[in-house]
Amino acid sequence: MAPPIDISSLPGPAQKLVDPSAPPKLQELAARGVAPGLKPPAMLAVVVLLAKSERADVAATARATLAALPPPLLAGALASDLHPAVIDALARASEGKLDVLDKLVTMPRVDLETIEHLARTGTEAITELVATNEARLLAHPRLIELLYMNRATRMSTADRIVDLARRNGLELSGIPAFREAAAALEGELIPEASEEPTPDDVLFTETAALADALASPAPEDTHEASDEGAEAVKPKFKPLYKLIADMSISQKVRRAQLGSKEERLLLVRDRNRLVASAVARSPMLQEDDVNLITKNRNVSEEVLRILGSNAEWLKSYIIKRNLVENPKTPLSLSTRLIPLLRDADVRQLAKSKNVTAAIQEAARRHLDRKKQ
Known part of the structure; x- marks a missing residue:
């Protein structure tokens, strides 16, 4: 956090203006950026301090002034060595003004938290x-x-x-998927910074817009079983699928972490392990997503291993059961989860033809141990 402004370091007239006992009308004028004799840095510091005044009207006026500083005051301030707290307040109030921010981010005393806020x-x-x-x-x-x-x-x-x-x-x-993101760039030609977006930038933005338009609050898989039993993309998701198919591995890895649940359910089936693994590590994953993914027998073993290693997802009984029943789940993980299932489900596993022989045997052994 930017260090607070030391009021004692301000000129005498400025100290009087920010004193809680100052006349309200005088503070109201100062909150508008009007205080004859004060230089721009001191005047702006006064406005920043008054934006936190206990006098609601004064604080509101000061915040409005920060968002629309008079040009002479702004120009004078930007040409000065501003206090970190003043830079921070001005940056947060000027996020649509690139000419202002361009000067603020290069100031010697800009606080790291201010830069982090802009990056975030x-x-x-x-x-x-x-x-x-x-x-x-x-x-x-x-x-x-x-x-x-x-x-x-x-x-x-x-x-x-x-x-x-x-x-x-x-x-x-x-x-979350930094290693996948970094690996996707090995041997790739990285474009230099440019004023205009690249074609990949445009594709990334278009995909995000389409994904947002298709987003639904209810969990829905992007695939359906064809007449032959194979998976096929549902018609409404085909345009999104085509855009994603045109993406580089690096783009897919980032969409896997930042995109919609529809994108994740498309990308988790990607043949490239970096992409599928990035989905499993996505901070955007919800329990409903994980439930759909762990049910699917076409996702990779690595995806199921990552999801099964996440304590948050293992709080869900349905996800634990899905993992045990999915033949792609690593056997070491499945057998570790069997004792966490209800006896009725374990008995069903012991005779189910939908799980591997190894899982059937592990379920039987667990039941035998419980009898003993």
């Missing part, structure tokens, strides 16, 4: 500003994580900063 919440244009300072990204890898997980960050920029981390030996735990 910024628009495409703002994340481009943050991503240009590679020295700062390497010094504070959390910024790379926040930029990557911000859906507004361009795909080409996400590739560039992940590659930067990979080349410098960083491990980024804030990107």
Whole structure:
């Protein structure tokens, strides 16, 4: 957090303006950015302090002033060495003003939390500003994580900063599938930063828009069984499936972590293990998603292993049962879960033709042990 403004460091007139006992009308004027004799840095510090005033009207006026500073005051402030708390307040109030932010992010005393806020919440244009300072990204890898997980960050920029981390030996735990994302870039040509989005950026954005349009609050699988018993993509998801099919592995890995549940249910079936594994590590996964995935006998063993190693998902009885019944689940995991099932379900497993012989035998052994 940016250090608070030391009121005693302000000029005398500024200290009087922010004093709680100052006349309300005088504070109201100061909250509008009007205080003759004060230089822009001190005036802006006063406005920032008054934005937290206990006088509601004064605080509201000060916040409105920060969002629309008079041009002379803004210009004078941006040409000065501002206090970190002032930079932070101005940055948060100016998120649509690239010319202002461009100056703020390069100020010597800008606080790391201010940059993190912009990386986490910024628009495409703002994340481009943050991503240009590679020295700062390497010094504070959390910024790379926040930029990557911000859906507004361009795909080409996400590739560039992940590659930067990979080349410098960083491990980024804030990107759940970082290893998959980094591996997807090995041997790839990483595009240089550009003013205009690349074709991959456009594809990534179009896919996100279509996925959002198809999103449904109710869990629904993207596939259905054909007449021959094979899986086929449902008609309404075919346009999304086609866009995803045109993506690079790196793009798919990022969509797996940030996309909709419909995207995840398409991508978890991807033949590339990096993509499917990224789905299993996605922070966007919900219990309903995991229930559908663990039921599916066409997902990879690695996906089921990752999901079965997540204590959060194993709180669900249905997911535990799905994992045991799924023949793709690693045997060591399935047999470890059998004792956690109800006796009625274990008895059913012992004679079920829908599970492997190894699971049947493990279920029988468990029942025998309980009898003893």
